[in-house]
Amino acid sequence: MLSWALTFFIIAIVAAVLGFxxxxxxxxxxxxxxxxxxxxxxxxxxxxxxxxGKGPKI
Incomplete structure (x- = not known):
């Protein structure tokens, strides 16, 4: 899900640079x-x- 947020953020940056x-x-x-x-x-x-109460598996 975090990758989707990063994808939309990059789309926003590219669109802003191009003037959209x-x-x-x-x-x-x-x-x-x-x-x-x-x-x-x-x-x-x-x-x-x-x-x-479960710890991480190592």
Missing amino acids: GGIAGAATGIAKIIFFVFLVLLVVSLIANAVR
């Missing part, structure tokens, strides 16, 4: 939403792992 303001703004908004969803899922995953 509307596309750049939309891609930036999508990238922000996907990034925050990623962060929420990461936190939920870390909490669930801590509650189960």
Whole structure:
């Protein structure tokens, strides 16, 4: 999911450089939403792992 956010961020940068303001703004908004969803899922995953009490496998 983080790769999707990075992809949309790169699309936004390229669109902004080429002068497509509307596309750049939309891609930036999508990238922000996907990034925050990623962060929420990461936190939920870390909490669930801590509650189960399982450590990382080595």
